[in-house]
Amino acid sequence: MESYLWTIVIALGAAAVALVVVELVHRIVRRLGRRSVLLAELSEHSHRPFQVAATVVAVNFGIRFSTGYGVGTHWRQTLLHLLVLAVIATIAWLVASLLLVTEDTALARFRIDVPDNRQARRIRTQIVMLRRITIAVTVVLTVGVMLMTFPEVRGVGASVLASAGVIGAIAALAAQSVLGNVFAGVQLAFSDAVRLDDVVVVEGEWGRIEELTLSYVVVQIWDDRRLILPTSYFTTKPFQNWTRTQAAVLGTAEFEVDWSVDVQAMREELRRLVEGTELWDGRTCVLQVTDAVGGMVRLRALVSAGDAPRLWDLRCLVREHLVGWLRDQRPTALPRLRTEVGDASGRLPWQWAPPSAPTPGPSGGQPAGRRTTAHEPPDDARLFGGDDDGEARSSAFLGPDEPAEAPPR
The missing domain is CATH 3.30.70.100 (Alpha-Beta Plaits)
Structure with missing residues (x-):
C-alpha cells in the first residue's frame, strides 16, 4: 500500500511540475509572440497539445521510476503500456499542431483579398493540400506505432509483410477510383491547373473554386449553389478557367x-x-x-x-x-420585317427609294464627290489592331477568320 501511495504522489508531483513548466513557457512565448507571428500562432494553437503531452510524459516517467519490478508487476506493466499509448497519441497531436502552426504562418504571408492574387492563391492551394496530406500521414503513422507496441501485432507483422504484394494489388484494384482521386488532387495542387478562388466553367455552370481536397472539389456557383465534383474530373475532362493567368x-x-x-x-x-x-x-x-x-x-x-x-x-x-x-x-x-405596298416614292428612312443617276465629274469620268481612298475604321471598331492591346492580342491569336495557308506542293 505504501508503494502504491508513493507512486500516486510521484505521479501527481510530476504532473504538477510539468504543468508549471508548460505555463511558464507559454507565458514567455505569448509575450514574445507580440513581435512574431510564428510565436503568436504557437502560443494560441499548440499550448493545449503541449500541456497534455508534457503532463502524460511526466506521469509516465514518474510511475516508471517510482515502482520496483517486484511489486505489482501486472498492474504496473498494464499501466505503463497505457501510458506509452497516451504518450504516442499526445506527441502525435503536438506534432500535428506544430505542422498546422507552420502552415498557418505561411498562409498568413499570402493574402488573397488583393486584386493580383494569382500567386497567393496557387501557394494557398498547395499549402492546404499539404496540410491534409500531413494530417493523414500523421494519423496513419500514429496508429501504426501504437499497434506495434502490442507483441501480438509484432508477431503478425512478418506474415503481413510477406503477403504485402498480394494485399497491395487487391487494395489497389478495390480502391482504384479513390486512389485516382487522391493522385488527381495532388496533381491539381502542384500543376497549377486550378487553384482556390479560381473562376471556372464546368458542366455548363459558372462559379468559383470554394474548396479543393484530395477526393473532391467544391465549386460555388454564382447563384450560391454548390457543385461537388471528384478531383479526377479536372484531370480527365476539359473545363474553362477564367483566372488561369489573370483575373481580367x-x-x-x-x-x-x-x-x-x-x-x-x-x-x-x-x-x-x-x-x-x-x-x-x-x-x-x-x-x-x-x-x-x-x-x-x-x-x-x-x-x-x-x-x-x-x-x-x-x-x-x-x-x-x-x-x-x-x-x-x-x-x-429596331429590328423589323418589311412589306412595301404601292409605289416607292416615299421618303421615310425605312422606305426604299430608287437611286438617282450619278453626276459625271468634270473630266466626264468618275462621278464628282466620290472618294478614292478606303474607309479606315476607328480603333474601337477593331479587336485585333488599332492600339497596343489589340496588337498584342493579334500576335497571340490570329482570329477565327484568318485564312489557312495553302499546303506546299
Missing part, C-alpha cells in the same frame, strides 16, 4: 438591328457609356458588325473588366443602355 476577362453583348442602324453613332454611345462606369477597366471597348444576313445586322459589343463578376454587370449594363438608346434615339434601327 473580355465579354460580349450582341444586338440584332435593322440595316438602317448608324453603327458609328452606336459605337460612340458605347464608348461614352463604358468611360462613365467604374466597371470598365479601360482595356477593350469594341463594336463590330459580325453578321449581316437574313434581313438583320448583328452587332457585337466587346468590353473588358477586371474580373468576372464586374464583367457580368458591365455586359448587362451595356445591353440595357444600348437597348434604351436604340428605342429612344434610333427607333428606325
Whole structure:
C-alpha cells in the first residue's frame, strides 16, 4: 500500500511540475509572440497539445521510476503500456499542431483579398493540400506505432509483410477510383491547373473554386449553389478557367438591328457609356458588325473588366443602355420585317427609294464627290489592331477568320 501511495504522489508531483513548466513557457512565448507571428500562432494553437503531452510524459516517467519490478508487476506493466499509448497519441497531436502552426504562418504571408492574387492563391492551394496530406500521414503513422507496441501485432507483422504484394494489388484494384482521386488532387495542387478562388466553367455552370481536397472539389456557383465534383474530373475532362493567368476577362453583348442602324453613332454611345462606369477597366471597348444576313445586322459589343463578376454587370449594363438608346434615339434601327405596298416614292428612312443617276465629274469620268481612298475604321471598331492591346492580342491569336495557308506542293 505504501508503494502504491508513493507512486500516486510521484505521479501527481510530476504532473504538477510539468504543468508549471508548460505555463511558464507559454507565458514567455505569448509575450514574445507580440513581435512574431510564428510565436503568436504557437502560443494560441499548440499550448493545449503541449500541456497534455508534457503532463502524460511526466506521469509516465514518474510511475516508471517510482515502482520496483517486484511489486505489482501486472498492474504496473498494464499501466505503463497505457501510458506509452497516451504518450504516442499526445506527441502525435503536438506534432500535428506544430505542422498546422507552420502552415498557418505561411498562409498568413499570402493574402488573397488583393486584386493580383494569382500567386497567393496557387501557394494557398498547395499549402492546404499539404496540410491534409500531413494530417493523414500523421494519423496513419500514429496508429501504426501504437499497434506495434502490442507483441501480438509484432508477431503478425512478418506474415503481413510477406503477403504485402498480394494485399497491395487487391487494395489497389478495390480502391482504384479513390486512389485516382487522391493522385488527381495532388496533381491539381502542384500543376497549377486550378487553384482556390479560381473562376471556372464546368458542366455548363459558372462559379468559383470554394474548396479543393484530395477526393473532391467544391465549386460555388454564382447563384450560391454548390457543385461537388471528384478531383479526377479536372484531370480527365476539359473545363474553362477564367483566372488561369489573370483575373481580367473580355465579354460580349450582341444586338440584332435593322440595316438602317448608324453603327458609328452606336459605337460612340458605347464608348461614352463604358468611360462613365467604374466597371470598365479601360482595356477593350469594341463594336463590330459580325453578321449581316437574313434581313438583320448583328452587332457585337466587346468590353473588358477586371474580373468576372464586374464583367457580368458591365455586359448587362451595356445591353440595357444600348437597348434604351436604340428605342429612344434610333427607333428606325429596331429590328423589323418589311412589306412595301404601292409605289416607292416615299421618303421615310425605312422606305426604299430608287437611286438617282450619278453626276459625271468634270473630266466626264468618275462621278464628282466620290472618294478614292478606303474607309479606315476607328480603333474601337477593331479587336485585333488599332492600339497596343489589340496588337498584342493579334500576335497571340490570329482570329477565327484568318485564312489557312495553302499546303506546299
